[in-house]
Amino acid sequence: MKLYKKEGNVLHVLSFPNEAVEKGDYLLVEDPEAAKAIIAQVIDVQFAAVPGVFEELLRTLPDGDQPIQGDDIDPLEIAPHINYIQDASLLVCKIRATLQNELLSPSSSWLPSRSQSTIKKLSIPMLLNLAKVDGKLPIILGGTKDSSLLTIDASALDGRLNIITGKKECGKSHLSKLLMVSLVGYKATVVVFDLNGEYSSLGMSSDGKKNIYYDKIHVLTPSQNFKVSLDQLHLNVVMGILVHALHLPGTSAREFKRIWKQLKEKGSLTLSALGDAIRNLNCNQHVRDALTSRFNSFINCGFFTDSAAEGSLIDDCLLKAKDCGGALIINLRNTATIDRQIVVEYVLGKLVDSLQSWKLQAAFLFAEEAHLYLRETYWDDIVTRMRHFGIFTTFITNQPDTIKDGIYRQADNIFLFNFTNEHDLEVVSRAARVDAETVKSIARDLPPHHCLTLGRVVRDFPMVTRVRALDIKTMGETRLFFRDNS
Amino acid sequence: MVIEQYTVTTQKYNFPQPTIDTALPQRFLEQSLSSLKRVSPASFQLNQQNAQHFNNIDSAFSLSLKPEPILLIPRSQETLIAAVDTSTIKIGETSKGVVVAVRGATVWKQHRHYRYTRLGPFIFHVTEDNKKMVFNSLERSYFDTLYTSSQQFTPTLFQMPTRIASLLERWMQNAIAKTAENGLILLDGSLTSGTADAPVQRMKQILETARKRGNTVLAFSKATNLRFNGYLITDFLPEREPPYLLETTGLKPKPPAVLLGDIYVARFNRAKLAFRLDIDRGAVETDRIESVEKLIGNDVYKQSYPETLRLSHILCTFTANEVLAIQHFIMRKHGIHIINRPDMHRLLFGPFGKGEGYA
Numbered sequence: 001m002k003l004y005k006k007e008g009n010v011l012h013v014l015s016f017p018n019e020a021v022e023k024g025d026y027l028l029v030e031d032p033e034a035a036k037a038i039i040a041q042v043i044d045v046q047f048a049a050v051p052g053v054f055e056e057l058l059r060t061l062p063d064g065d066q067p068i069q070g071d072d073i074d075p076l077e078i079a080p081h082i083n084y085i086q087d088a089s090l091l092v093c094k095i096r097a098t099l100q101n102e103l104l105s106p107s108s109s110w111l112p113s114r115s116q117s118t119i120k121k122l123s124i125p126m127l128l129n130l131a132k133v134d135g136k137l138p139i140i141l142g143g144t145k146d147s148s149l150l151t152i153d154a155s156a157l158d159g160r161l162n163i164i165t166g167k168k169e170c171g172k173s174h175l176s177k178l179l180m181v182s183l184v185g186y187k188a189t190v191v192v193f194d195l196n197g198e199y200s201s202l203g204m205s206s207d208g209k210k211n212i213y214y215d216k217i218h219v220l221t222p223s224q225n226f227k228v229s230l231d232q233l234h235l236n237v238v239m240g241i242l243v244h245a246l247h248l249p250g251t252s253a254r255e256f257k258r259i260w261k262q263l264k265e266k267g268s269l270t271l272s273a274l275g276d277a278i279r280n281l282n283c284n285q286h287v288r289d290a291l292t293s294r295f296n297s298f299i300n301c302g303f304f305t306d307s308a309a310e311g312s313l314i315d316d317c318l319l320k321a322k323d324c325g326g327a328l329i330i331n332l333r334n335t336a337t338i339d340r341q342i343v344v345e346y347v348l349g350k351l352v353d354s355l356q357s358w359k360l361q362a363a364f365l366f367a368e369e370a371h372l373y374l375r376e377t378y379w380d381d382i383v384t385r386m387r388h389f390g391i392f393t394t395f396i397t398n399q400p401d402t403i404k405d406g407i408y409r410q411a412d413n414i415f416l417f418n419f420t421n422e423h424d425l426e427v428v429s430r431a432a433r434v435d436a437e438t439v440k441s442i443a444r445d446l447p448p449h450h451c452l453t454l455g456r457v458v459r460d461f462p463m464v465t466r467v468r469a470l471d472i473k474t475m476g477e478t479r480l481f482f483r484d485n486s
Numbered sequence: 487m488v489i490e491q492y493t494v495t496t497q498k499y500n501f502p503q504p505t506i507d508t509a510l511p512q513r514f515l516e517q518s519l520s521s522l523k524r525v526s527p528a529s530f531q532l533n534q535q536n537a538q539h540f541n542n543i544d545s546a547f548s549l550s551l552k553p554e555p556i557l558l559i560p561r562s563q564e565t566l567i568a569a570v571d572t573s574t575i576k577i578g579e580t581s582k583g584v585v586v587a588v589r590g591a592t593v594w595k596q597h598r599h600y601r602y603t604r605l606g607p608f609i610f611h612v613t614e615d616n617k618k619m620v621f622n623s624l625e626r627s628y629f630d631t632l633y634t635s636s637q638q639f640t641p642t643l644f645q646m647p648t649r650i651a652s653l654l655e656r657w658m659q660n661a662i663a664k665t666a667e668n669g670l671i672l673l674d675g676s677l678t679s680g681t682a683d684a685p686v687q688r689m690k691q692i693l694e695t696a697r698k699r700g701n702t703v704l705a706f707s708k709a710t711n712l713r714f715n716g717y718l719i720t721d722f723l724p725e726r727e728p729p730y731l732l733e734t735t736g737l738k739p740k741p742p743a744v745l746l747g748d749i750y751v752a753r754f755n756r757a758k759l760a761f762r763l764d765i766d767r768g769a770v771e772t773d774r775i776e777s778v779e780k781l782i783g784n785d786v787y788k789q790s791y792p793e794t795l796r797l798s799h800i801l802c803t804f805t806a807n808e809v810l811a812i813q814h815f816i817m818r819k820h821g822i823h824i825i826n827r828p829d830m831h832r833l834l835f836g837p838f839g840k841g842e843g844y845a
Binding site for chain 2: 050051052053055056058059068069070071072073074075076078081082084085086
């Protein structure tokens with residue numbers, strides 16, 4: 001390999017056919033005179049602009065429907081040399097760091113010698129070692145192309161905002177499960193908004209037996225084993241549900257607040273008492289109607305109960321998770337849209353309450369397709385306010401444009417699977433921790449189950465990994481009509 | 487090795503296959519390897535302008551042009567068309583001489599399909615010390631008589647690439663003349679002989695061999711200096727519907743040049759392009775026009791130039807990619823260290839220096 005050009009933080013390296021280099025590989029450009037080296041990542045492989053190639057191709061054009069047949073008598077065997085030159089490639093690389101005295105700095109301000117520099121492939125283990133991507137809480141993400149393991153540190157997810165995105169069926173949920181169970185393994189509290197009910201079997205191995213996570217996975221299905229009694233609810237949580245999920249107008253909200261406080265003072269905060277209070281409320285008819293309709297929604301969703309015993313499960317689960325780690329899987333699979341929003345509002349409110357009162361140290365929140373249940377204002381809340389309470393969110397989506405720009409810009413880690421659509425790549429490339437060219441070039445060619453990891457977990461050295469398999473019962477498979485017939 | 491490959495190729499395509507004198511390619515290879523061995527210790531200067539040289543023997547003469555064109559009717563009866571061309575390129579300079587590459591291509595059209603055989607590239611390191619030896623050795627393996635070995639024909643160092651290419655071209659033309667039967671043999675250039683690159687006897691021998699096997703030799707010149715009334719003969723095109731030939735008369739070349747063909751101007755289609763066409767003078771007169779009619783009845787002639795000849799030219803031409811590959815070969819196989827000598831024109835005159843090749 002030969003150094004050809006440097007423009008800004010982009011290096012162009014000439015590579016020959018016997019030097020197998022692919023997108024995503026790292027190169028070490030060492031300048032012995034300067035005693036420094038550049039670490040650059042290949043983001044594109046192009047044909048080198050070898051002069052005369054066009055003429056070479058032109059003269060092999062077909063005679064009718066097939067190339068002109070003939071014999072080349074080449075006694076000096078020049079042809080392999082012609083092919084060698086013709087197949088030379090140009091590696092477009094992004095400079096990731098400068099290595100000097102075994103220390104890495106993000107600088108790309110110096111120019112290595114074109115004639116003296118040596119270029120070689122940098123293996124992932126060596127890079128991980130140089131970048132000090134290690135730690136006391138390892139999570140093995142999977143294997144890299146050179147058969148080494150990519151291990152990240154769980155603490156690099158702590159206090160961070162993460163995004164897992166990619167097109168359908170490329171392994172996003174699988175990775176989020178891997179991260180989730182790994183965090184649980186390190187006694188972390190994890191809350192998952194499980195839209196499709198695919199996390200509910202994480203406590204079972206693929207053969208249907210209980211696995212080591214069995215006791216730590218708590219599946220909460222709203223209206224079934226997950227209910228809330230009104231007296232457990234804080235007024236601000238209820239108001240959140242009414243205003244944001246059920247869109248209760250301001251005047252009606254004030255009336256509701258008054259009723260709630262009265263019932264609370266009397267110690268009779270039950271569904272029936274609340275219903276009676278609304279019915280007997282001496283106020284404008286429109287306000288009463290508004291409150292009645294919201295009350296009916298409360299009743300119909302089946303999520304609220306007057307039984308304190310039924311409503312204590314979430315507290316028990318959080319307590320267990322706090323002590324030994326655990327995951328609360330909020331199964332939203334068969335929940336209607338409005339009910340889903342009610343549940344999410346409640347859970348988030350509950351989490352904030354628990355964190356504020358130090359009942360919980362911190363919680364990792366995994367939110368799949370959050371746009372389907374998360375209200376607008378929560379996006380900013382999650383990346384700003386809730387982070388300070390200790391809610392560290394991982395968004396999982398196959399529609400990257402449903403996540404607001406601000407989230408991408410503040411994301412600390414991005415786990416990017418294959419995208420072919422330009423628009424999707426454009427959205428993801430707005431992330432602050434990576435350059436747009438890398439995202440667009442590498443993500444487009446990622447095979448299924450391969451993930452481009454960006455951000456703090458890999459110390460800003462984007463790495464491609466084949467996500468490792470998990471021995472858990474999969475529930476996220478698409479139900480097919482023709483499966484049994486084929 | 488070369489002999490076997492060539493024999494196999496021609497048999498495979500059912501090409502007429504008499505005994506061919508194949509000593510020349512073997513000697514080319516030997517001389518090539520031997521000359522390259524000598525270059526090893528020397529440093530190697532990359533050629534800065536890879537000008538290619540093609541054979542073109544022509545001088546400024548005046549002649550007469552018959553005003554009435556000979557109208558041609560394409561004859562589509564199946565006729566073998568074969569064409570030969572060679573190319574040479576200077577790969578670079580050494581402290582003692584030049585490194586040149588030579589390649590030849592034969593293309594033939596039969597049963598509506600083109601086929602080719604490419605010979606080379608052969609690479610030579612030619613120095614003042616070895617130029618005579620290299621050239622004579624190649625010539626000796628071609629014909630018993632050394633037509634050009636006398637002192638007056640000893641090529642200069644910078645004539646050597648063209649001379650070696652000419653030698654290969656004549657050998658390939660001879661091989662085609664010996665193998666083709668009742669076909670048309672297309673040559674690049676003219677049938678003017680008596681020059682160092684086209685000795686009279688050698689050219690006569692090629693034409694005679696071709697004639698004996700029922701072939702007609704047609705030579706197309708891409709450029710000519712022949713003029714009629716001060717105009718280039720190829721610019722003097724009557725307003726008649728092509729295809730046609732214009733016959734010339736009265737050309738008397740200065741000795742030692744000898745014309746072995748009758749000279750025509752050929753215009754095959756409406757494109758305002760015409761070429762000098764030399765037809766073997768030894769061919770029966772009626773056959774000459776018929777052979778051109780067979781050519782336009784069997785071959786494609788966009789821009790009035792036969793496709794077979796165009797392909798042979800294209801196939802033997804060196805591309806920049808190949809020059810790089812040859813330089814790579816020389817470096818790898820012979821360990822020649824490449825240096826880049828500055829272009830003095832550029833160095834002295836800056837943007838006004840247009841390179842070594844310009845005055």
